[in-house]
Amino acid sequence: MEYNIANIIKGKTKVALGGHIRPDGDCTGACVGLLLYIKKNFPQVKVDAYLEDIPKALYFINGVDQVKNVVDNDIEYDLFISLDCGDKYRLGLSLPLFNNAKETFCVDHHISNKGYADGNFIVPTASSTCELVYQLLEPELIDQDVAAALFMGIAHDTGIFRFSSTSPETLEIAAALLRTGIRGDHIIEKTFYEKSFPQVRITGKALYDSQLVLNNKCIVSVLTSEDMNDFGVGTYELDGITSQLLLTEGIDVAIFICELEGNELKVSLRSSDKVDVSIVATNFGGGGHKKAAGFSITAPSTEVIKLVCEEIGKQL
Numbered sequence: 001m002e003y004n005i006a007n008i009i010k011g012k013t014k015v016a017l018g019g020h021i022r023p024d025g026d027c028t029g030a031c032v033g034l035l036l037y038i039k040k041n042f043p044q045v046k047v048d049a050y051l052e053d054i055p056k057a058l059y060f061i062n063g064v065d066q067v068k069n070v071v072d073n074d075i076e077y078d079l080f081i082s083l084d085c086g087d088k089y090r091l092g093l094s095l096p097l098f099n100n101a102k103e104t105f106c107v108d109h110h111i112s113n114k115g116y117a118d119g120n121f122i123v124p125t126a127s128s129t130c131e132l133v134y135q136l137l138e139p140e141l142i143d144q145d146v147a148a149a150l151f152m153g154i155a156h157d158t159g160i161f162r163f164s165s166t167s168p169e170t171l172e173i174a175a176a177l178l179r180t181g182i183r184g185d186h187i188i189e190k191t192f193y194e195k196s197f198p199q200v201r202i203t204g205k206a207l208y209d210s211q212l213v214l215n216n217k218c219i220v221s222v223l224t225s226e227d228m229n230d231f232g233v234g235t236y237e238l239d240g241i242t243s244q245l246l247l248t249e250g251i252d253v254a255i256f257i258c259e260l261e262g263n264e265l266k267v268s269l270r271s272s273d274k275v276d277v278s279i280v281a282t283n284f285g286g287g288g289h290k291k292a293a294g295f296s297i298t299a300p301s302t303e304v305i306k307l308v309c310e311e312i313g314k315q316l
Contacts, residue, residue, distance in 0.1 A: 003121050005136045008105055009038065009045055012078040016101065017049040018094030020085040022235060022266075025191060027084040028054050029153025030107070030129040032063040034083065037137055037146045048077075050094040055236040060190040061152055062145045069093065077101045082117060084129035086110030086287040107132050111278050112287030124289075127165040128157035134173050147180040152187050159243060160188060163291065164273075195240075202231040206241050206256065210248075214309055217316055218253045219245050222301045225259040235266060242268040242292075253277065253312050257301050265304055268294045280311045 009015055017035055019027035028051065035049040049067045058064055073096050080101035085091055086108060091098055098104055106117035109132060111124040126132050130153030137146075154174055158166045161174070178184050195203070202223065210221040221241070228234065238258055245254035254270045267284070269277035270292050277293040284307075286295020297304055 003119075003136055004138075005034070005037070006042075006138075008081070008119070008136070009042060009079060012045060012103075014075070014077045014079075015045055015047045016075075016077040016080045016094065016097050017047065017083060018080065018085070018091050018098065019051055019083045020090045021052055021092035023051045023054055024239065025058060025156025026128045026130055026153040027051070028058050028064065028067075029061070029149045029151075029156070030083040030133050031067060032061060033130060033146045033149035033153070034081070034133050034136075035066060036063045036149065037142065040143065040146075041138075041141050050097065052092050053234075053236060055239065057191050057194065058152070060187070061149050063149060071097060073097070073100070079103045079105060082106045082108070083133070084108055084110075086113040088116045107136070109289075110287055111289055112282055112293075125165070125167075127163070127167060127170040128154045130154045130157070131170055131173055134177070139176060142177070142180060144180050144182050147177040148182045148187055151177040151182060151184055152191050155184070155188050156192060160192060165289070165291075192240075196233075196237070198232045199237045202228070202233050202238065203241055203244065205231070206238075207244065210245060212251075213305070214253075214313055214316060216250060218255065218309060218312060219248050219251050220255045220257075220305055220309075221245060222257045222305075223259065225261070228258070235260060242270045246270040246272075252316065255305065255308055257304065259301070260296070262298070264296055264298050265301060266294065266296050267304060267308065269308075275312055275315045277312075279315070280308060283311055284308075 017031050031049045038047045051067050080098045104117040105119040107121045109126040113122050130150040206221045242256040252272045252274045256268045271277045276290045278288045281293035281295045284295040
């Protein structure tokens, strides 16, 4: 079935958008891009976007400041559109709005997504959810602010067009967005590469403290809540560490663990072609993609490393 946003929101007067907890560039870009597009082209529709705390670097994109992080549970929306969220329970603060909406729709590219909404546009082979959002829009109605948000999401989720999910269609969409006049180099520099001094230092610690396991085919690094307090960073400032670990020569899988509140651990996995980490993550209640996945768990980090390595070892 072919979808477009005009048909999806047809007849709706109140629409909510939401994405996964700890939003990244793709999740944020998809929510902001669609929010701005609907506001400009469908002024008769009241539209709100909800996300948890967005990384500071992403505020470089116009419209990020319009995303709400407080939910009024008394509002009943005609439609809730879930973006870049493989499981409705990962919607976090906006889950009550999803559950109370008269109708729901999901746009996503996670292979672990089984289709939890009334309508689902799920393409696991797509590079990003922003690529899918672009396909729902009329290209001639995309202005520079919408283009910047979608370009950011595509760039982030493809590792700046390095990952194997970067298809010819991905590059064609990125080119179309650039033709609106946005500065792709500025977006990439400010939202992806540029780091604060505390981020540089905590990345150095994570790399320095890393260890090799599974016959030197897997690299592991753990940051505790004390580490993050000492360096003055939050979990949203740790993006990129897992990918950096995977660049180590001879490594098939990178495991990065950071400690959240209440002894909860956030586990991020990145892999080469030899291991499907989405299978590993799903076994622990998470999900993701073949080469990038994750989950959260409450257990000692040593035990988690042992269990995860056992699952990875089965594939290796």
